Amino acid sequence: MSTENNTPAGRPRGSARPGYSFDVKLWKVSKTGRKSRPWRLRWVVAGKVHGDTFTTSALAESRRSELWQAMNRRGEAFKIESGLPESEVRAAAEATEAADTEPPLRWFEFCRKYMAGRWRTSAAKTREGTADGLAAVTLAMVKRGDDAPDDETLRLAFRWGIVPANAGEDPPAELHAAYEWVTTTDRPLVDLADAEVFEDVLYRVSYRLDGTPAAGETYKRRRRALNTALEHAVVVGELPENPLQRARRKHAGSNSVVDPRVLVNAGQARQLLTAVSYVGSWDRCRGRRLVAFYAVLYYAGLRPAEAVGLRLSDCHLPEEGWGTLTLRETRPVSGKQWTDSGERHDRRGLKAREASTDRPVPIPPVLVAILQVHLREFGTAKEGRVFGNERGGVVGSSTYWRVWEEAREYALAPERIDSPLAGRPYDLRHACITRWLNAGVPIAEVARRVGNSPEVIHRRYHGCIDGHEEVANAKIAKALEDDGDDV
Template identity: 85%
Template sequence: MFEDVLYRLGYKLDGTPAAGDTYKRRRGALNTALEHAVVTGELPENPLQRARRKYVGSNDVVDRRVLVNAVQARQLLTAVSYVGSWDRCRGRRLAAFYAVLYYAGLRPAETVGLRRSDCHLSETGWGMLTLRETRPVSGKQWTDSGERHDRRGLKAREATSDRPVPIPPVLVAILRAHLKEFGTAKEGRMFGNERGGVVGSSTYWRVWEEAPEYALTPDRVESPLAGRPYDLRQACITRWLNAGVPIAEVARRAGTFPEVIDRHYAGCLDNSEEENNKKIEKAMGWSESDSRR
C-alpha cells in the first residue's frame, strides 16, 4: 500500500509523469506528515525512511520547440490585444501580463500577485520589479482567507524574502502604458480581471490559446511553440543564458537554483563546440596561427 503511495507521488492527475521538483516537494511534504505521526504516537516509525524510490518521471528538460524567438514573441504579444471584444478589453488587459513573463522571466502566479508598489518604472533606462508574494490557484477550501487564490511567499525563498528583478526599457514602457490605460486593480495589483479581481489561471490560459491564430502561420499554430503562458518564462531564461549571463545570476532573477537551471536548460544553449573551443583558446592566450607552427 505504501509503495503505491510513493509511486503516485511521481505522477500528475492526468497520468503523465510529474516534474522532478514536483516529486521532491511532494515527498518532502509526506515525510513531514509521517514524522509528525511518529512524534504523536500514531506510527511506530517513519516508513519513508526505509522505502525505495519508485518514481519514474520525466527529466524535466525544456523542449526547444516551445521557445519563441524575438520576432515571434512580439507578434504574439501584439496578437493578444486582438483577443476578445474591444470594449471588454479581455486581451488588451493581459498583454502586459504576458510581457512580464517574456521580458522578466516571472512565473504566472508571481505576475498575478505583482503590485504597483513592487514596480520601479523609471522614465529612462532599466526598471526593477521587487517580488514579494505569489498568488497560485488553490481553491477556496484550501486557503485560510476563503479566496480561490492563495497568498504565499516566493518559491525557493524564505516566507519574508523578496526578489529584485531588473527589467529592460521595453518592458518598462509596456507597463507604463498599461497603467495609463487600465490603472491598478484591487489591492494595488498591476493586473486584474474586468471587475478588478485577481486574474484567474483559466482567464490567462484562454486568452493565450486564442492568440496564436492571430500571430502565427497554421503550421506553427499546430506546433508546440509557446503552447503555454509559462513557455514565455522559459524563452526569457534561455535568452539570458545565451546572452552570457552567469547561471547563478539567471537562477537568482528567475527565483530558482543554479542546478535547476543547469539541468533544465542545458539543451537550449546556442553555443557550439567550436565557439566554446575559441573561448578556451582566448582564455589561454592561444591563436589559430600558434597551432600551425
C-alpha cells in the same frame, strides 16, 4: 570483558519472584566490526547472555546507562528470559494491553488529524500539494470492489474530507458515496508495513490515473508529502519505522529539464503579444488588458503568480532607460478550500525567500514602455495592483490561460498550434531565462533576477544554451590535433 554487578548500595538483597533475578552483570560497550549498527552492548541475567546493537556509540551508552540505573539506583530484578528490567517488562505489558483494547488508527483518521495539525503553519499551495499526495496514496489504502466509486471521485472525496473546516459537515451530494467508502473501507495505518500494500502505494505515487508515469515534479511532490506524513507517524508512535526509507525505486517520469521546443524567439514573442491584443471584443479589452501581463513574463522572467501580485508601488518606470520591478508578493492559485481568506488566490511572500524580503529585477526600456502604455489605458486594479480583471479583481489563472490559448491560434502557423511551442504562459519565463543565458549573463545573476538558485538554473536550462556543443567540439578537435603533433 569489564562488567558491573547488580549490588545496590545500602539495599538489602531480597528474593526475586519466579522468572526474575538480581544476578545481573553489565558489560561495557564494544565494537561489532560491522558497518551497519557497529556498536554492541551485552549483559548477563542469571547466566543468560543478552545483547543489542546500535548505530552510534551515544545510543549504546544511553541504553547502558538505563540498565545501570535499573540495577544500581532502583535495585530492580531483571527478567531472565528477555533480559529486561522489571519496570520495562511491566510497561511493555501495559502497552500491549492498551493496544489490544483500542482499535488501530485507520488511514483516513490519521490523515485528517495530520492535516489539522499542519494547517496553521502551511501555505495554501503546501496544503493543496499535501492533500494531492495523500489522496493518491488513499487509492492504495482503501479496499476495492465491484461497487467501489471510481478513482477520481475517491480522490475528490478524500481531499474534501481532510479540510479541517469540513469536519462534521455532510459532503456534497456527488461525493457522498465516495466519502462513505473512503471513511469506512480504509485500511489501518499499520498496513503500510505490508510489502504488497506498500508496493501499491508506490505505484499510486508514481503514476497518473490513466496508467502513464506522473510528471517528475508531481512525483517529487507526492513522495515528499507521503514521506513527511510517515515521519510524523513514526514520531507519534503509530508506525515503528518509515517504510518509504526502504524504497529506492527510480521514477520513470520526466526529469524537469526545460524542453527547448517550448522556447520562442524574439520575433515569435512579439507576434504572440500582438495576437493577445486581438483576443476578445475591443470594448471589453479582455486581451489588451493582459498584453503587459505576458510581457513581464517574457522580458523580466516573472512567474505568473508574481505578475498577479505586482503593484504600482513596486514599479520604477522612468521616461528613458531601464526601470526596475521590486517584487514583494506572490498570489498563487490554490482554491478557496485551501486558503485562510476563502479566496482562490493565496497571499504569500516570494518563493524560497523570507516573507519580508524582496527581489529587485531590472527591466529593459521596451518593457518600461509597455507598462507605461498599460497604466495609462487601464490604470491600476484594487489594492494598487498593476493587473486586474474587468472588475478590478485578481487576474485568474483560467483567464490568462484561455487568452493565451486563443492568442496562439492567431499568432502561430497551423502546423505549430499543436506543437509544444509556447504551450503555456510560463514558457515565456523559460524563454526569458534562456535568452539571458545565451547573452552571456552569469548564471548567478540570472538566478538572482528570477528567484532561483544557480544549481536549479544550471540543471534545468543546460540543454537550452546555444553554442555549447560547438564550443565543446572545437576544444575536442584542438586536443586531437595536439595529440597528432606528438606522434
